Amino acid sequence: MNEFDAPGRKTRNVAGAVSDEKLAVFGGKPVVPPGRVKPWPAAEERHGDALRRVVESGKYHRVNHPIVGDLEQSLARWAGKGQVRAVGSGTAAIHIVLDYFKERGEQVVTAALNWPGAVGPIKMCGLKPVFVDVDMNLAAIDQKAAVGAFGADVAAILITHLFGNNVAVPDGRTAARAQGIAVIDDICQSIGGARAIGGAHLDADALALSGNGAKHLGAGELGFVITEESDLIEHVDRVSLSSSSRSGARIFSPSSQGYNYRPNVFSASIAKLRLAEMDRQLQIRRDNCNVLWEMIGGLGGLFPLFDPSDCDHSMLNFSLRVEPELLGFAPGPAARNFIVEALHAEGVPVCVWLTKPVFEYLPDIRDDWKAAEFPNTVTLLDTMFYVSEIAPPNDGELMELYAEAFHKVWNALQRQGPKIALGVLPG
Numbered sequence: 001m002n003e004f005d006a007p008g009r010k011t012r013n014v015a016g017a018v019s020d021e022k023l024a025v026f027g028g029k030p031v032v033p034p035g036r037v038k039p040w041p042a043a044e045e046r047h048g049d050a051l052r053r054v055v056e057s058g059k060y061h062r063v064n065h066p067i068v069g070d071l072e073q074s075l076a077r078w079a080g081k082g083q084v085r086a087v088g089s090g091t092a093a094i095h096i097v098l099d100y101f102k103e104r105g106e107q108v109v110t111a112a113l114n115w116p117g118a119v120g121p122i123k124m125c126g127l128k129p130v131f132v133d134v135d136m137n138l139a140a141i142d143q144k145a146a147v148g149a150f151g152a153d154v155a156a157i158l159i160t161h162l163f164g165n166n167v168a169v170p171d172g173r174t175a176a177r178a179q180g181i182a183v184i185d186d187i188c189q190s191i192g193g194a195r196a197i198g199g200a201h202l203d204a205d206a207l208a209l210s211g212n213g214a215k216h217l218g219a220g221e222l223g224f225v226i227t228e229e230s231d232l233i234e235h236v237d238r239v240s241l242s243s244s245s246r247s248g249a250r251i252f253s254p255s256s257q258g259y260n261y262r263p264n265v266f267s268a269s270i271a272k273l274r275l276a277e278m279d280r281q282l283q284i285r286r287d288n289c290n291v292l293w294e295m296i297g298g299l300g301g302l303f304p305l306f307d308p309s310d311c312d313h314s315m316l317n318f319s320l321r322v323e324p325e326l327l328g329f330a331p332g333p334a335a336r337n338f339i340v341e342a343l344h345a346e347g348v349p350v351c352v353w354l355t356k357p358v359f360e361y362l363p364d365i366r367d368d369w370k371a372a373e374f375p376n377t378v379t380l381l382d383t384m385f386y387v388s389e390i391a392p393p394n395d396g397e398l399m400e401l402y403a404e405a406f407h408k409v410w411n412a413l414q415r416q417g418p419k420i421a422l423g424v425l426p427g
């Protein structure tokens with residue numbers, strides 16, 4: 001039983017739900033008509049205008065470009081805390097931040113449910129990742145397990161916020177602080193993590209944000225370091241830029257490591273445009289997820305990865321999981337795989353994310369870790385999927401179509417699936 005498994009949870013009626021129709025995966029008519037979903041990054045005319053402003057500036061380069069400077073300041077203002085430096089990507093941001101804190105130890109504690117781009121930089125810095133399992137109700141690092149892995153050798157804890165999840169883990173942060181361990185939040189998928197939540201910002205030494213085309217800023221290739229440490233801000237330029245000219249004169253770095261993680265000015269121009277409407281974007285993402293969950297929350301064996309009614313999440317996508325046993329399936333990915341295939345055929349933009357713990361994607365460290373040591377991570381990877389297109393201009397009407405497709409698939413599961421699935425359906 002988890003916190004979302006509320007008995008008596010009501011499912012809003014889905015208008016026009018047709019329970020007996022043949023599933024699209026078996027040749028029936030898809031619920032969501034082709035072309036109805038607008039995929040992110042939802043290109044608009046004005047993105048072309050943003051690119052044109054860079055062309056008209058006559059400068060295509062990062063060096064002291066006012067668009068980049070404006071964006072850094074706007075993002076700092078929006079976040080309400082810390083200074084901001086734009087860099088080439090979210091991965092670059094994580095690399096630079098870890099590079100700054102690497103003197104504190106040899107290891108970085110992070111979750112086994114993770115993104116290879118978040119974990120790769122640990123090795124780039126000559127550090128060693130130490131993986132811990134995730135909390136099932138958070139789909140993020142289990143703070144007790146993290147604290148258990150802390151020791152004199154640990155330089156940092158890297159807290160990855162996946163799918164727009166806001167990951168507070170206050171005890172993990174406090175324990176890290178007490179032991180001189182740097183707290184780094186990978187908010188690449190969760191831009192709202194840069195802002196105060198319930199009156200307080202995340203207690204972190206640094207945040208790494210991505211502006212790539214799939215993320216909230218949907219800007220091509222771009223990243224940001226956000227921190228209150230002025231020396232870390234300087235470190236961004238010191239190690240990652242061979243030259244900079246923030247105050248007019250061109251300065252060649254005396255200690256560049258030659259990464260040249262410069263932000264793309266064209267991407268920065270699009271990001272600036274989107275940032276001005278970020279609150280609206282986040283609100284629509286949250287509203288869409290809420291409205292969808294209201295309509296599908298009563299389906300047996302279906303759970304959100306984290307509570308969609310919590311307004312703190314950034315909902316990059318709407319991640320869900322199934323409990324195969326409640327649907328009469330054996331444990332493992334079979335139930336999820338069938339559901340994803342069926343929903344996909346109905347025209348719902350659903351994806352299976354990674355299917356293995358992160359170390360299995362990284363050949364250098366693959367052999368040091370075993371999936372079986374991370375049961376929650378494996379369970380989530382076997383059972384989760386996400387609905388991807390929940391951003392504007394997609395709206396509540398489209399969410400109703402998604403919901404209709406979910407109901408159609410669940411009805412078929414009830415009719416044809418093993419009887420045990422019916423017996424335990426909540427609601």
Ligand SMILES: *Cc1c(COP(=O)(O)O)cnc(C)c1O
Nearest residue numbers: 089090091115117118188210212
């Ligand atoms: C996208 C992403 C990154 C890397 O960002 P890029 O800009 O693509 O380099 C890092 N961590 C997480 C969790 C991400 O989703």
